[in-house]
Amino acid sequence: MxxxxxxxxxxxxxxxxxxxxxxxxxxxxxxxxxxxxxxxxxxxxxxxxxxxxxxxxxxxFLPALKGLLPELKDLAYREALTQIAIRYLERLSARSELIKIMHSEIHSYPTKVKEIKQKFLGEMVGALASYFRGLQERGTLRDFDPVIAARAFLGMFFSYFTFEEFMTDKKQRFAQKDAVVREFVGFFVSGTVAQEPEPGVSGKGKSQSL
Amino acid sequence: MxxxxxxxxxxxxxxxxxxxxxxxxxxxxxxxxxxxxxxxxxxxxxxxxxxxxxxxxxxxFLPALKGLLPELKDLAYREALTQIAIRYLERLSARSELIKIMHSEIHSYPTKVKEIKQKFLGEMVGALASYFRGLQERGTLRDFDPVIAARAFLGMFFSYFTFEEFMTDKKQRFAQKDAVVREFVGFFVSGTVAQEPEPGVSGKGKSQSL
DNA sequence: CGTTAATGTTAGCGCTTACTTACATTAAAC
DNA sequence: GTTTAATGTAAGTAAGCGCTAACATTAACG
CATH class of the missing domain: 1.10.10.60 (Homeodomain-like)
Incomplete structure (x- = not known):
C-alpha cells in the first residue's frame, strides 16, 4: 500500500x-x-x-502535442486553428487545478512555477509557431513573427479560459465556447478588415461596402 | 498626521x-x-x-477610458488599435501590484477580486467593443461580435503582459514590446493570411492549394 | 499651562502551525 | 510464526500568528 x-x-x-x-x-x-x-x-x-x-x-506532466501536428497538414487553415484552439482549451481544463496553483503561488515560488509554464505554454507555442512557419514558406500566410503570433493566439485563449474558469459561476461557464472559438479563430484567419474571404466561409459578411 | x-x-x-x-x-x-x-x-x-x-x-480605482474614445475617431484603424494597446499595457503596468494580488488571492476572495476585474477589464472591453461597433455600422469592419472581439484583443495583451511581468526576469522584460504590439495589432487588422487587403478585390481564399 | 488625540513601547494571551517522539498495530514475507 | 515494513495513536514542542492591555510619549491647540 x-x-x-x-x-x-x-x-x-x-x-x-x-x-x-x-x-x-x-x-x-x-x-x-x-x-x-x-x-x-x-x-x-x-x-x-x-x-x-x-x-x-x-x-x-503533459503529453506532447506532437501527435497533433501531422493531422494539421490535412486540414484547411481555419479548421486547423480551430482544432488547436479546442485541444488547447481541453488541456487547460484538464489541468485547471494546476493553473490555480500557478496563479496563487507564482510570486512565492517563481522558479517552480516557471518550469510548469515552460512545459505548458512553451511546448504549444513552439508547435504552433512551426506550423505557422511552414505555411509562410509555402506562401499561404503573410510574413510575421511566428512565435509572437503563436503567443498571441494562445494568449487569447488562455485569457479567455482563465476568465471563464475563475471569474464566472459554474453554471454559465463556457456557455458560448464554440462561438468564442469561432470568433477568435476568425480574427486570426481573416482579420477584422472588411474584405471577406470567399463567400460563405464564415457565413456572415454583412457589410462589404465602405 | x-x-x-x-x-x-x-x-x-x-x-x-x-x-x-x-x-x-x-x-x-x-x-x-x-x-x-x-x-x-x-x-x-x-x-x-x-x-x-x-x-x-x-x-x-481606475480613471475612465472615456477620454480616449474621441481621439480614436481621428485615427486610422490600425493606429487606433495601437493606441488602445499601448494605453492598456500602460494601465496594466501601473497597476501591476494589484494584478499580483488578484492572481494570488482570487481563489480566496473571489467576490472582491471579481469587483476589481470588472472595473479593470469590463470598462475597457465595453469601450473597445463600442468602438468596433461604430466601425461596423460604417461598414469599415466586417460583422463579428464586438464584445468577443474586444475580449480577444485585450486578452492577447493581458496574457502577454502577465507573461512578461511575472514570468521573465526584470532585465529582459518588455524588450520587444513595440514589435509585439505591432504584430498583435497586425493580426487584428489584416489577419494572418497572405493576401494583403486590396480594396474591392475579394482576397484571401481560406486555404488555396493545401 | 493643561487638554486631547494620535502614536509608541512593552509585554503577553490564546491559538494554530509544522513537525517530533515514543509506542502500538497491522499484515505481508520469509 | 517470527520478522519486517508500513501505518496508526496520542501527546507534545517550539515558533509564529493576530490581536489586546496598560501605560508612556508626543504635539497641536486654546
Missing part, C-alpha cells in the same frame, strides 16, 4: 493546494483528506514544502 | 500583499514597513482582513 498511500497524499495535496494555496493548506487537513495519519505524510515527504514540490512535479 | 499614517499603512499593505499574498503577509511586517507600531495598524483597521479590503478598494 506504499505506492497507494503516497499517491493519495499527492492527490489530496493537489486538491487542497489548488483550493487554498500553499500557506492556506495545512498538513493536518491534507492528511485527513488522504485518509492518512499526519505523521504518515511526514514519513513520505520530509516537509510541507517538499510535498508541495512533489505535488507540482507529479501533476505537471 | 492621521491621514498620513493611514496612507502609509495602506501603501505598505499594497506592497506586501502583492509580494507575499494575504496569508504570507504579517501585520508586524506591514506595520514595520509603514514605519508604524503594530498597534497603530489595528487602531486604524480593526483586523488584517479589513486592512486587506481597504487596500484593494483604495488602489483599485
Amino acid at each position: 506504499t505506492r497507494n498511500t503516497r499517491d493519495r497524499i499527492l492527490e489530496a495535496g493537489l486538491t487542497l493546494f489548488s483550493k487554498k494555496g500553499f500557506l492556506g493548506s495545512t498538513t493536518r487537513e491534507i492528511a485527513k483528506k488522504a485518509g492518512v495519519a499526519e505523521l504518515t505524510l511526514f514519513r513520505h515527504f520530509s516537509s510541507k514544502e517538499r510535498l508541495f514540490e512533489e505535488t507540482i512535479k507529479r501533476h505537471s | 492621521t491621514r498620513n499614517t493611514r496612507d502609509r499603512i495602506l501603501e505598505a499593505g499594497l506592497t506586501l500583499f502583492s509580494k507575499k499574498g494575504f496569508l504570507g503577509s504579517t501585520t508586524r511586517e506591514i506595520a514595520k514597513k509603514a514605519g508604524v507600531a503594530e498597534l497603530t495598524l489595528f487602531r486604524h483597521f480593526s483586523s488584517k482582513e479589513r486592512l486587506f479590503e481597504e487596500t484593494i478598494k483604495r488602489h483599485s
